[in-house]
Amino acid sequence: MLRRFLIALPLLVVIACAVTTTARAASPAELVAAQRQLDEAVTKGEPKEILRTRAVFAAMLAAEPDSPVLNYWIALCGWRALPMLTETDKEAAKKLCKESIAACDRVLAAKPKHADAIALKAALQALSLAFNPAASMSLGPEMIEAYGKAEALEPENPRVQLLKGINTLHMPAFVGGGPDKAKPVFERAIALADADAARGAGPDAWGRADAHLWAGICASRANDWKTAAARFREALAIAPGHAWLSKRLLPDAEKHLAEGGAR
């Protein structure tokens, strides 16, 4: 009897541990729900909703404190909310930026070759320049280096191209930035994102609407309002009801088009 019990004891422990872990880790369904929640929050253009979603991901961390996936999405929520939050509460934005970069660092500590996290960290560093413009001289080359590294790791990753394109667009022309230089990068991001979508990529493959949206912004910066409006419409078709697109970007582009036509 005792012998049988001793044989069964390790089995019991293994089963108990396995069941415990499975039961308490964030389920794929919960993760997908949170990713969709973030999509909706971005579509609404509500920083508060984005922060709420960030908290949902953070709550899931209770079960998997070192999860690279969760930390990545926490950082992504930060990147989504930061531009809006910076306008209303700079101090809170500064703290969120710092936390988001720290979340990227946690991803990279676990997976140093996580191309998405490398590019996202560079994008967050770019946003951090709003609080510390003097750091641009040291962060600038570091960011370019990071995008190069992410691209080398995953040349077919549309999100790396998207973030690289945004960075290129915001860089001054005399350092190799501007709409002309960013345009092909966004076009590549669109092609890759569309191909991903055609293959049926899940909600974790974010960025398709963003690629079209930023390609539109890029065109508008080059005063190519026709392309801009077309890109914005494509983006709206992917993310129907997108507040920024429908209330600001597309009407602006159409207004410019109309004015151009009138002249």
Added chain:
Amino acid sequence: MNARTLLLSALALACAAVSPALAARVTGVVVDRDGRPVEFANVRVPALQKGVITDDRGAFTIELPDGPCVLECAQIGYQRSRISLVVREGLAPLRVTLPDEPVPVAEVNVEASAFGKTGKSEGAVVRRADVLMTPGGAADIFQSLRALPGINAPAEGAALYVRGGDPSETVIRLDGAEIGHPYHYEGASGGLFSILDAYMLKSAFFSSGGFTSKYGGAMSGVLDIETQDPMNLRAVNVGANMAGYGVSTTWALVPDRLSLMVTTAKSIPEMLLRANGVTNDYVQAPWSENGAAKLLWRYSPTGRLSLLGIGSNEHLAVEANALNVKELYASNARNGFGALHLQDAILGRVAVRANLTSQAWRSAWSFAEFVQRTDERTTQADVDLTWAAGPRHQFSGGAVWRRRASDRSGFAAADSTDLASGAPGRAYGTARVTREPGFYLEDKLRVAGTLYATLGARADLADASDRWTVDPRAALALLVDEHQTLRVAAGRYHQLPTLTLLDARYGNPTLEPAYADHWIAGYEWKSDFGNVRLEGYEKRYRNLPLVDPVTWYRAEGTGRARGADVFVQGTWKQVNGWVSYGWLDSRRRQFDDPEEVRASGAVKHSLTVVGKYEWSGRWHTGARWTHSSGRPWTPVVGAVWDHTRGVWHPVYGAHGSATMPAYDRLDVRLMRLFSLPKLGGLRASNVCVAYLEAMNVLDTPNVLEYVYNSNYTKRLPEYSYFSDRMLVAGFGLSW
């Protein structure tokens, strides 16, 4: 019981362990200090790996098994809060208050008089960009620092005269290791420019007093420079201007693992002088060169090992006039510095930095029949540990062991007032070796609320006198609100005597170290648009070396320095700049001073105004105006005819009894940023720069020193190096 029954029992037990028989619904609200709900806070029970978030009203509900547990609440901007509770059915709703997150100790700049990279309360930050973009700074770290308060530069040299102290009273560190003689042409105003290429610079911490126990061996200031440590960059920079050229590169040999940085620069100002029509007495045009290489190995996510080597070399030959003797003055110097640097984190909590360094500096000069050769060798090992023990404390400690050796020999005039041909002279030679260990401990802590402190002490062995010196130091910072900080600091600062004073034959081998006591009080206001700093200070010197007829030197000199620094920095749209003003009253009795007299580097008023304007992303312009009241000097008041030698001997007036004319200089810089397109096999460039700098635009003839006619009845000014207006054009290309 058979095996099947046993397995079923085990499964049942396992399920029971996972799904508690009794689960209670715990509810509550998370609020801030003022009772306002904290939305989207995380509420979790780490032991059970369960977590939920609060809603818009700060409310939460979490299902927990009956029994004791620890609930943790966290949100960005608030202190994490933990509460222990016993979960049971019918538990009253919880109310969790999250206090505001205090500024972490590590982020508070407690130190007074400090300009550095770290800290929420940082003011001016000395970064590579500041060095490169400051007009009149010649892209030199030391020249750029002269625009900060606390540096009372008596002339246009790069040497750091900090609050009345001479350059030897400021310790200069590179990645934590002490480096000596980091200047080119030390004979000229203590050094004209740095041997460190600005390309290497990542950031610098500068303190003009009241610094913490970490820094020893300096009575006046600290400059702690961090060099760049890129791991993935592959870039090449080429720069040239009318005074020299340089090439530097950073190359990731194995991305993320192994990286090499190399810089070389050569300065040949002859073209600059000729192009600007500046007459000079150079027999051989001065030239200097310096180079550095750093091999960086990241052996783990937290660990880095680097090997840094720096070398410099310089030559100068000029017709000079000293005490009516016009002869050739020739000098040369060589500097070699090597450092093995390790940094890592022990258990992810304790940061370790260790250095093993070695430096050899040789210099020689000759004038008429007189010569001097100096050979200095320093070997040093040091380790610093920093432990962030939590949000309230950050402990630091470290140890240093240093071996200093100096040999000096030469032939000097027996009578310092007679340098003419055939003057009696004496050969001399001094040599000394010391071994000096030291250590320090300090705690940077949050005392209460927004009051922070740094308390520490260091002990160093003065090898010569075989005595341990103990320096207690303290600094307090009160963060009044997010814009304002009040700081006070006090401490003792010992400095060991230079080795030539400790020579067994021509010095006092048991000479005690000198020391200064600092008291500083300051106020700082900062915002996104600007930064204002006001500081008052007092320093008392003791044990300064005095000339002694029996023992050569005795440590009985005294002195004091008191003053105030004002620093106003601002940014408005495309304009930024700062105004730095320092008032200083410094008196000392050292060497042969009969009483306390105005210190030689004591400039009463120093004013620097720097303005930069960005016309567009491409065009930048800037100006720097420097005004200093005259520095004290000792005039010749008469002369005595020497029949035997047939020369006039000068008779000096009281020490420091005369004042040089005020020093004024306006520099203007125009800069254009650009990039080069992809060309053949060459990739498109990074940011490149072309610039035109006008130095001393107003052509102000600043006096460097005075010389006299043969019988000392007439005084003639010798003007400073940039007393003529000069134009410098240059460029920097980067790929």
